[in-house]
Amino acid sequence: MGWVWRTCAATLGLGLATVSLQGVARAAQPSASAGARVEIVADRPGARIDRHLFGQFSEHLGRGIYEGIWVGEHSPIPNTRGFRNDVIEALRVLHVPDVRWPGGCFADEYHWRDGIGPRGTRPVTLNTNWGGVPESNAFGTHEFLDFVGLIGAEAYIDGNVGTGSPREMAEWLQYMTSDKPTSLTAERARNGHNGPWKIAYFGVGNEPWGCGGDMTPGYYVELFRRFATFLKAPDGARPLIVAAGGHDADTSWTEALVSKAADKADLISFHYYTIPGVKWSAKGAATGFGEGQWISTFAHALRMDEFIAKNSAVMDRYDPAKRIGFAVDEWGTWYDPQPGREPQFLYQQNTLRDALVAALDLNIFMRHADRVRMANIAQMVNVLQAMILTRGPKMILTPTYHLFRMFTPFQDAVALPIDLQAPQYTLGEVTVPGLSASAAKTSDGRVILSLVNFNPHRAVPVSVGTHGFVVRRVSGEILTAAAMDAHNTFESPEAVRPAAFTGARLTHGTLELSLPAKCVVVLSLEQEGRSVSGR
Ligand code: AHR
Numbered sequence: 001m002g003w004v005w006r007t008c009a010a011t012l013g014l015g016l017a018t019v020s021l022q023g024v025a026r027a028a029q030p031s032a033s034a035g036a037r038v039e040i041v042a043d044r045p046g047a048r049i050d051r052h053l054f055g056q057f058s059e060h061l062g063r064g065i066y067e068g069i070w071v072g073e074h075s076p077i078p079n080t081r082g083f084r085n086d087v088i089e090a091l092r093v094l095h096v097p098d099v100r101w102p103g104g105c106f107a108d109e110y111h112w113r114d115g116i117g118p119r120g121t122r123p124v125t126l127n128t129n130w131g132g133v134p135e136s137n138a139f140g141t142h143e144f145l146d147f148v149g150l151i152g153a154e155a156y157i158d159g160n161v162g163t164g165s166p167r168e169m170a171e172w173l174q175y176m177t178s179d180k181p182t183s184l185t186a187e188r189a190r191n192g193h194n195g196p197w198k199i200a201y202f203g204v205g206n207e208p209w210g211c212g213g214d215m216t217p218g219y220y221v222e223l224f225r226r227f228a229t230f231l232k233a234p235d236g237a238r239p240l241i242v243a244a245g246g247h248d249a250d251t252s253w254t255e256a257l258v259s260k261a262a263d264k265a266d267l268i269s270f271h272y273y274t275i276p277g278v279k280w281s282a283k284g285a286a287t288g289f290g291e292g293q294w295i296s297t298f299a300h301a302l303r304m305d306e307f308i309a310k311n312s313a314v315m316d317r318y319d320p321a322k323r324i325g326f327a328v329d330e331w332g333t334w335y336d337p338q339p340g341r342e343p344q345f346l347y348q349q350n351t352l353r354d355a356l357v358a359a360l361d362l363n364i365f366m367r368h369a370d371r372v373r374m375a376n377i378a379q380m381v382n383v384l385q386a387m388i389l390t391r392g393p394k395m396i397l398t399p400t401y402h403l404f405r406m407f408t409p410f411q412d413a414v415a416l417p418i419d420l421q422a423p424q425y426t427l428g429e430v431t432v433p434g435l436s437a438s439a440a441k442t443s444d445g446r447v448i449l450s451l452v453n454f455n456p457h458r459a460v461p462v463s464v465g466t467h468g469f470v471v472r473r474v475s476g477e478i479l480t481a482a483a484m485d486a487h488n489t490f491e492s493p494e495a496v497r498p499a500a501f502t503g504a505r506l507t508h509g510t511l512e513l514s515l516p517a518k519c520v521v522v523l524s525l526e527q528e529g530r531s532v533s534g535r
Helices: 085-093 105-109 141-151 166-177 183-190 217-229 252-260 291-301 303-318 352-367 399-406
Strands: 036-041 055-057 098-101 125-127 133-135 154-159 201-204 240-243 267-274 325-333 372-378 388-391 394-397 414-416 418-421 424-427 430-433 435-441 447-453 460-467 473-480 504-507 510-515 519-526
Touching: 036 435, 036 447, 055 325, 085 141, 085 388, 085 394, 098 141, 098 201, 098 372, 141 154, 141 166, 154 166, 166 183, 166 217, 201 217, 217 240, 217 252, 240 325, 252 267, 252 303, 267 291, 267 303, 267 372, 291 303, 291 352, 291 424, 291 430, 303 325, 303 352, 325 352, 352 372, 352 399, 352 435, 352 447, 352 473, 352 519, 399 473, 399 519, 418 435, 447 460, 473 504, 510 519
Parallel strands: 036 460, 055 098, 055 372, 098 154, 154 201, 201 240, 240 267, 267 325, 325 372
Antiparallel strands: 036 418, 125 133, 388 394, 414 435, 424 430, 435 447, 447 519, 460 510, 473 519, 504 510
16 A cells, blocks of 8 residues: 555645645735736746656556556557557647656566566566555566657656665666667567667656655665666666655655755655545545535645745755756645545546646646656546546546646746736635636747636636737637536546637737636737637
8 A cells, every 4th residue: 555654644734724825926915806917927938847747657556557558459449559549549639748657656666577578478476555466567668668659758767776676777777778789688679679768767766755665865865876876878868867755845855865966866756645635544535525625625735836845945055056856756636545446546536626736736837847847647547636537448538638738838838927916715714826827938939828716606807917928819728617526427528628718808918808717727829810729
């Protein structure tokens, strides 16, 4: 059970109270009217928004890989070399920048040699973290790298520190990247791949504070230095090295790594999951929740901003030039197990609420784009906050999938500063900012603006000013639904899907719009009269 080590939310001070953070903009008091004002400073470009902020994570867990991605060549489900065609096609649309694999907790018990060679001869091992089920190892290194190639993504491999050795990890990287005639590369060729692969990122362990080995920061730093020393690859082909870091409010892992291993790490990882409840043992349900759980989910998700800010401040002390990136390589919502499902498989439904959490988190990452260079939502298919759910030959796209598709124009755009003044949203004792927003300029000169309204009852009139950019055309999309827990099912797969947004008006260069209750809107603003569709 990978999650038993996670610190209980209650001990992290996640009690419900006023949360005065903003996803992207400066927090502001409610204006006299019920309206909001967004000022985009289009002529003061900020950091580039690394497309890897939109990365994903797929672990050997439940039906995430087996069934969700891999069905085998002989499956009646239409597939390419064993990978589901429907899933590949859907993922290609998202321009997934990278996929993290094989875990998670699974990574620190994964021995890569179990997953190479003829499939019929691979050992069947035990997935001790996720249900104690047999692991066929049918999906191994070659399959993963074939899969990321099929969806057009880069590879983020997470190596085994917990039960592995420096030699095992070093040889795995050599097996994948070496261009020299060695026994390892000959074996790679015999297994079907002649030349080297490009590995963009290599992680040294996972959650060393818990399932990755229950270590202290100091002990892990020593191990990280040792393992990373042997991670060698041909010139220009060495992946960026990710050190496994901390989680939630704890900055001690970041501090230990940035102060004692800055010469060996390119990124420091961090994990934070959003639960609606105040304790890990009663997280809350994925569907059928009330408004109390709706607002508490956003109150808890907003803490991502504070956690990143604190870790960034620590990193700034040792790395003011910001050479080392911060990688939120596990994030997303985590609910109580769905009744009737294997509790260890972490399958959960995905509602409009999840899409709003994703928008909020992505806005936060973009606000910190100067330091956050990578983020990986957990997880891609059938596990936690998934893009896609499958049942036999059927597949549905979740609201989170649609949100990721709507946000694709932000990939590699340049963040623009914005000032957001908006009414707050209060329920009982809990107050959160009513809106979250972010803006960026794309390489083709458009300004992209995302707006999230957390209030499930009230539409908010918004006026948008664009300093240094005269808006001539606007187009956009909206994701919303009648119910807070609206979701897609195999019987009704299109209950929640984006629609064209027609609520924006341009008057004398000022953009006015009415932002409906509980929605995400993404607008594309153009200076010239060129037609751009957000879809
Ligand atoms: O994503 C599920 C699990 O959450 C991962 O295996 C682990 O790293 C984290 O605790």
